[in-house]
Each structure stands twice: as structure tokens, then as C-alpha cells.
Amino acid sequence: MIIRFLGTHNQASQDKRLISLLIDYILVVDAGNIVADLSFDEQRRIRAILLSHGHYDHIRDIPAYAFNNTVRTTSVYATPYTLEFLSSHLADGLIYPKFTEKYGYVDRQVLQFCPLEHYISQDIEGYRVTAVPVNHPLQAVGFEITSPKGKKVFYTGDTGPGLAAAWQHVSPDYLIIEVTLPNRLSEQAKASSHLCPDTLKQELLEFRKTKGYLPPTCLVHMSPEYEKEIIKEAAAVSRELRIPIRAMAEGDKLSI
Numbered sequence: 001m002i003i004r005f006l007g008t009h010n011q012a013s014q015d016k017r018l019i020s021l022l023i024d025y026i027l028v029v030d031a032g033n034i035v036a037d038l039s040f041d042e043q044r045r046i047r048a049i050l051l052s053h054g055h056y057d058h059i060r061d062i063p064a065y066a067f068n069n070t071v072r073t074t075s076v077y078a079t080p081y082t083l084e085f086l087s088s089h090l091a092d093g094l095i096y097p098k099f100t101e102k103y104g105y106v107d108r109q110v111l112q113f114c115p116l117e118h119y120i121s122q123d124i125e126g127y128r129v130t131a132v133p134v135n136h137p138l139q140a141v142g143f144e145i146t147s148p149k150g151k152k153v154f155y156t157g158d159t160g161p162g163l164a165a166a167w168q169h170v171s172p173d174y175l176i177i178e179v180t181l182p183n184r185l186s187e188q189a190k191a192s193s194h195l196c197p198d199t200l201k202q203e204l205l206e207f208r209k210t211k212g213y214l215p216p217t218c219l220v221h222m223s224p225e226y227e228k229e230i231i232k233e234a235a236a237v238s239r240e241l242r243i244p245i246r247a248m249a250e251g252d253k254l255s256i
């Protein structure tokens, strides 16, 4: 399984992109950046898109992607609550077409919405995918994704502290977890249901208690303004827990 990090931040700029992962060229996880850094040919290879929740930084590129790819149908997997946001706010038939229906000259469904249920694993393009609830608004979920060769990654999406229940349902070879703010803004992180390096450490300790091991860990969804601080503080957690913890950048690839 090769994971390409298309976007690893919660804010976008000239060199920072909103959160998106691309797995083996065909499976997208969160849609903050699935247009600007992929060629049209690369976009055409995408078969399915998973969305963790309805916050704008995770769904932004859905309409632009659909508009670029009207010659076939792409499946969008998310909880019913998240799918409803797309219909009511983005692909609503006003600011962009309702891509789940035929429109104008487009004689097919461009997007097919596929509802996911918590903890029920589904086959998606040959991958086993399980949506696991996490502590974040809009009924956010993380995804455990198992490759056809049996390699497992768990992507938390956005989450605040309190992953103990989630850990019982996953056993990843790699963890991709959000850390949005540095330790000095821990109160702000907690109030907005995000993690900082201190709370990351607590969640990893809880993971080890539950599962008896710790997976190598990748950090995403950093706030660009605080990234240097986050990386320094995460390095201390890495040394203390004796596992690799790597803050991912746009363009990075991970082979599992």
C-alpha cells in the first residue's frame, strides 16, 4: 500500500494544502486537496473517496473533482450525516450541480453516495474499510483501511482526546493521526476537539495499554503557523515512547 499525502494541514496557502490522502492511486481519504496537485489523468484513476466528516477542510474539493470527472461515476463513502452535507451545501443544485443525478448534458450519476455504518467493515475497491467514531463534531469518524495484502492503517481524521473506545476496534500497522496545535494551546485544542503533542502522548499510551504495542505514527492536519513547535514537541514524544513519529508534508509518500 502506497499512501501519497496530497495535503497535510488544516489551512491552505502557496505551499500548504488541506488534508487529503491518496492510496495506491485509486482511493482518496478526505477531499481537502484532490484537484490542484493531481493531473487530469491521475484524477481519472480515482475510484472511491472516503470522507471522515463534513467540515469544509475535508470536503472542499468534492464539487471541483466531480466537475472535472463527469464521464464516469465515482463512489463517495461517508456516514449518512456527512453525505447530507454534500447534498445540502456543496453539490446542492444551486452553486454546483447535484452530481448524484443526471443534469444538463451529463447523462449519468457523477457521484454515487454510499453510506457507511460505524464498525461495519465494507469492501471498497478491494480494501476492507471500517468507520470508527472519534471525538469531534459532526459525527466524525476515522477509518481503518486494510490493503488487499493485509496491511492496515488507521487514519483518525479530526479528533480530540478520548480515543480509548476507538482503539478497541482497530489494530493498525501504521497510525495516521491529527495533531493540530502545540502544547501551549492545549485548552484551545481541547475546546475545538483536536490534539496537541501532550494529548497525542496520552492517546498513544492508551493505545499501548489496550493493544500491547505501538505502531509507527504519522502526523497530519497541523496548523501551519504552529508546525515547527508541534514537530519539536512531537519529537520529544517520539523519544519518550520509542516509536517513530513523523510530521507529514505535502508530496510525502509512505509505503506500508
Ligand SMILES: [Zn+2]
Residues within 6 Å of the ligand: 053, 055, 136, 158
Ligand atoms: Zn473537523
Ligand SMILES: [Zn+2]
Residues within 6 Å of the ligand: 010, 055, 057, 058, 158, 221
Ligand atoms: Zn479539519
